[in-house]
Structures are given as structure tokens and as C-alpha cells.
Amino acid sequence: MKITDVKTFIVGNPWKNWVFVKVYTDEGLTGLGEATGLTAKPAEAEIHELKRFVIGEDPRHPERIWQKMYKRVFLGIRVAMNAIEIACWDILGKSLGVPLWQLLGGKHRPRLRVYANGWYKGPRDPGFFAEAAARVKAMGYTALKFDPFGTAYRFLDAEEEKRSLALVRAVREAVGDDVDILIEGHDRFSVSTAIRIGKQLEEFRPMWFETPVMSTDIAATVEVARAINVPVAVGERYHRLSQFMELLSHRVVDIVQPETLRIGGISGARKAAALAEAAEAFVALHQAQSPLNTAINAHIHASIPNFLIQECFDDFLEPWAHEIMHGVPRVRDGYLEPSDAPGLGVELDEEEMARHPYDEDYFIRLFEEGWETRRR
Structure with a gap:
């Protein structure tokens, strides 16, 4: 089994845009991960930068793939790496027919x-x-x-x-x-x-x-x-x-x-x-x-x-x-x-996600009056 592509999806949640990753394989199995942080676009860009290191790899070795990315970015740790690693675990479980736990x-x-x-x-x-x-x-x-x-x-x-x-x-x-x-x-x-x-x-x-x-x-x-x-x-x-x-x-x-x-x-x-x-x-x-x-x-x-x-x-x-x-x-x-x-x-549900697009104003504004409402 080989990874053939890695795609991203951003969903506009009002207090924090959610970033998802989907890893595709040549056997039809896919895996999901999440790269949500306080900012969305940098995480999305990182995933697309890093996918060159995982395409062609066997996703059933998630920790080995993570280590490869870790070394490729000079021993740095990125949310994109972690999202891809999670998606690989998802594929591993699906390939064996067992839950992650x-x-x-x-x-x-x-x-x-x-x-x-x-x-x-x-x-x-x-x-x-x-x-x-x-x-x-x-x-x-x-x-x-x-x-x-x-x-x-x-x-x-x-x-x-x-x-x-x-x-x-x-x-x-x-x-x-x-x-x-x-x-x-x-x-x-x-x-x-x-x-x-x-x-x-x-x-x-x-x-x-x-x-x-x-x-x-x-x-x-x-x-x-x-x-x-x-x-x-x-x-x-x-x-x-x-x-x-x-x-x-x-x-x-x-x-x-x-x-x-x-x-x-x-x-x-x-x-x-x-x-x-x-x-x-x-x-x-x-x-x-x-x-x-x-x-x-x-x-x-x-x-x-x-x-x-x-x-x-x-x-x-x-x-x-x-x-x-x-x-x-x-x-x-x-x-x-x-x-x-x-x-x-x-x-x-990719069709439903498309109804809630990225919004540049979706941030949690900690330390500002009224941040608890989690609204812009």
C-alpha cells in the first residue's frame, strides 16, 4: 500500500477555523487527521509542503513516517506532521479492520x-x-x-x-x-x-x-x-x-x-x-x-x-x-x-463542510472584552 495524495479541508468554525487532512492510498483506503491550531492557513500550507515526503510511503508505518518528516524539517515538530501521522494510524486500523484503541x-x-x-x-x-x-x-x-x-x-x-x-x-x-x-x-x-x-x-x-x-x-x-x-x-x-x-x-x-x-x-x-x-x-x-x-x-x-x-x-x-x-x-x-x-x-462529509468555508475573522480573542462568547 502506498500514499498517493494528501489533501486539506478548512471549515469555518466561528472561534477557530478547523483544518483537516485526508491521506489517500493506491488501495482506496483513506485516513483522516486534524491540524487545527490558532491559525489555519499556515497549517494548511505546511501540510502541502510536507506531503512530498510521504507520497509513495506505506501509511501502515505511521511512526516511521513521522520520523521521516521530523528529520526532513531539521528535527522540528509541526502540526502538519502530527495530522498526517494521525491519518496514517486511521489507515492502519482500517487495513486491519480494527479500531484504533x-x-x-x-x-x-x-x-x-x-x-x-x-x-x-x-x-x-x-x-x-x-x-x-x-x-x-x-x-x-x-x-x-x-x-x-x-x-x-x-x-x-x-x-x-x-x-x-x-x-x-x-x-x-x-x-x-x-x-x-x-x-x-x-x-x-x-x-x-x-x-x-x-x-x-x-x-x-x-x-x-x-x-x-x-x-x-x-x-x-x-x-x-x-x-x-x-x-x-x-x-x-x-x-x-x-x-x-x-x-x-x-x-x-x-x-x-x-x-x-x-x-x-x-x-x-x-x-x-x-x-x-x-x-x-x-x-x-x-x-x-x-x-x-x-x-x-x-x-x-x-x-x-x-x-x-x-x-x-x-x-x-x-x-x-x-x-x-x-x-x-x-x-x-x-x-x-x-x-x-x-x-x-x-x-x-465534504459536501456539508463546503457550506462552512474559512473565514479570516474566525479567531478566539483571548484577553479582549467578551472573548467568552467565542464570536467575532
């Missing part, structure tokens, strides 16, 4: 606990947050994540700090003690601010405080983690396994969030999970892309022993999000099950 060693658990994200598209008002959180709980979710910090960058003035904590209090009171809340920091704070905020979050018993400081600053992350009695979660910005090795060596952060599309695709995510397992740490793969990545991460999570919880935006996306692809597992009562279909178990 089975290729990865089988399931450790029949279903995966999920936390909701993207549910708070409205004003930074305690009443709105409380009502929205209550609706999420009523949908069956047992955990939800949110960023209450508005436009804060490095520091918070007294009024904004009070407002942010009022949002957290409102959500905790709305969902009660039987639902986990997860606080998103979006890398925004200085060390001193993160520690002060983290200490005040303790009374609300969050499952974690995510990326409270610039997450690539491992020394700063460790400083915060040692100072507060809330678990710190981090890892979505890491693109090299050595970064996880360094972070985990301090033995103070024990929840890591590799980004499958950044860390090296399916193989890279599994390797990051193995490093975490060696340090007795849990894994909750980061996910803020299309429902295709829900399916990808579900297969990985099912196959690792140190899975904690899976992020999911799917119930809070545009109504058409599930019309552009078929086979993505849906959240039921706060859990989802990876597909048993061969490969990823997902196929794109």
Missing part, C-alpha cells in the same frame, strides 16, 4: 469520564454563569471547566479579582459538591498573582487550576504548584517530550495535558502518557479543536492506564458541527465511549 493495546475501561468546556458563552455575570452551569449539570456532566478571569493579563485589579472569584463561587453553588469544577488560567498570570488567586480558589475545591502562568516556564509552574493546595494542570503548549520529562522530574505537578496535535500525534501522546505514568501522574489530553479530535483522544485515553478525564466542547459547538462528520462518539450522562469501527471510526 485496539491497535494501541486495548481498553483499560469501557467508557471515559468527560468534562464540559465552551458552555459559558455570555456575560461575566454570576447569575448567568450559575444558570449555565446548572444546565450543564442537568445534561449529565459531572465536571465542567471555565475561565472566570476575563481580560486579565499578568495582574488583576481588586475589582476584577473580586468579580472572578464571585463567578467561581456562583458555579460551585449552582452545581453543588458532587460536580467537579476545573479552573482555566490560560497562561495569563504572573507567579505572585497566580499564587494569590490559587490560594483563594482552595475553598471551592477545584479539580485543578490549569496553566496559571506561562506553561512553557516550567520553573514558574513548579513555584505555583508548590505554593497552593490546588492541583496544577499543564502541558498543552509542550511540543517536545523532554518538556514533560523536566516538568515531571520536580514531582509536584501530577496532572499533565499533552496536546495530541502538538506533541507528535498519536504516538507522541502515548509517549507523553508513559512519561507521566513513570512519575505516577495522570493524563487529561488537551482538546480545543473539532469533534474529530474528540474521537482521536477517546481512542488514546481508553488505551492508557493513567487516564483522568477528557475535555469536550462538542455539545456547545455550532449546531452543524456534527453534520460535517459522522462516527464521532457522543457524550451520554457525562461519559463517552470510543468507536468500535475500524481506525478512528470517523468520516468527513
Whole structure:
């Protein structure tokens, strides 16, 4: 079997254009991957630049193909490489007639606990947050994540700090003690601010405080983690396994969030999970892309022993999000099950995707007033 072509598709999701890759073979099998990031056109261009290195290769060797691309770009790591690698895993599973989770060693658990994200598209008002959180709980979710910090960058003035904590209090009171809340920091704070905020979050018993400081600053992350009695979660910005090795060596952060599309695709995510397992740490793969990545991460999570919880935006996306692809597992009562279909178990509807074209204004505008609405 040989790769004959690699094509891209961009779908205009209002807060982040989604980028998909499709790998074609001479035997008729195709595979899907995703290259969604904060920008779309650079990823699309990278895929077309890199396809010269994979055409003619046997897609049933996904890690070998990734290594070839890695060396061709002078030991760099690109989202395009990871998307192609994922598509090759999809083809491998289809060629053998087995789901990806089975290729990865089988399931450790029949279903995966999920936390909701993207549910708070409205004003930074305690009443709105409380009502929205209550609706999420009523949908069956047992955990939800949110960023209450508005436009804060490095520091918070007294009024904004009070407002942010009022949002957290409102959500905790709305969902009660039987639902986990997860606080998103979006890398925004200085060390001193993160520690002060983290200490005040303790009374609300969050499952974690995510990326409270610039997450690539491992020394700063460790400083915060040692100072507060809330678990710190981090890892979505890491693109090299050595970064996880360094972070985990301090033995103070024990929840890591590799980004499958950044860390090296399916193989890279599994390797990051193995490093975490060696340090007795849990894994909750980061996910803020299309429902295709829900399916990808579900297969990985099912196959690792140190899975904690899976992020999911799917119930809070545009109504058409599930019309552009078929086979993505849906959240039921706060859990989802990876597909048993061969490969990823997902196929794109190219005709439906064409109804939602790329838009140059589709960006998430973090640190701007009203970014939570995820609208331009």
C-alpha cells in the first residue's frame, strides 16, 4: 500500500477555523487527521509542503513516517506532521479492520469520564454563569471547566479579582459538591498573582487550576504548584517530550495535558502518557479543536492506564458541527465511549463542510472584552 495524495479541508468554525487532512492510498483506503491550531492557513500550507515526503510511503508505518518528516524539517515538530501521522494510524486500523484503541493495546475501561468546556458563552455575570452551569449539570456532566478571569493579563485589579472569584463561587453553588469544577488560567498570570488567586480558589475545591502562568516556564509552574493546595494542570503548549520529562522530574505537578496535535500525534501522546505514568501522574489530553479530535483522544485515553478525564466542547459547538462528520462518539450522562469501527471510526462529509468555508475573522480573542462568547 502506498500514499498517493494528501489533501486539506478548512471549515469555518466561528472561534477557530478547523483544518483537516485526508491521506489517500493506491488501495482506496483513506485516513483522516486534524491540524487545527490558532491559525489555519499556515497549517494548511505546511501540510502541502510536507506531503512530498510521504507520497509513495506505506501509511501502515505511521511512526516511521513521522520520523521521516521530523528529520526532513531539521528535527522540528509541526502540526502538519502530527495530522498526517494521525491519518496514517486511521489507515492502519482500517487495513486491519480494527479500531484504533485496539491497535494501541486495548481498553483499560469501557467508557471515559468527560468534562464540559465552551458552555459559558455570555456575560461575566454570576447569575448567568450559575444558570449555565446548572444546565450543564442537568445534561449529565459531572465536571465542567471555565475561565472566570476575563481580560486579565499578568495582574488583576481588586475589582476584577473580586468579580472572578464571585463567578467561581456562583458555579460551585449552582452545581453543588458532587460536580467537579476545573479552573482555566490560560497562561495569563504572573507567579505572585497566580499564587494569590490559587490560594483563594482552595475553598471551592477545584479539580485543578490549569496553566496559571506561562506553561512553557516550567520553573514558574513548579513555584505555583508548590505554593497552593490546588492541583496544577499543564502541558498543552509542550511540543517536545523532554518538556514533560523536566516538568515531571520536580514531582509536584501530577496532572499533565499533552496536546495530541502538538506533541507528535498519536504516538507522541502515548509517549507523553508513559512519561507521566513513570512519575505516577495522570493524563487529561488537551482538546480545543473539532469533534474529530474528540474521537482521536477517546481512542488514546481508553488505551492508557493513567487516564483522568477528557475535555469536550462538542455539545456547545455550532449546531452543524456534527453534520460535517459522522462516527464521532457522543457524550451520554457525562461519559463517552470510543468507536468500535475500524481506525478512528470517523468520516468527513465534504459536501456539508463546503457550506462552512474559512473565514479570516474566525479567531478566539483571548484577553479582549467578551472573548467568552467565542464570536467575532
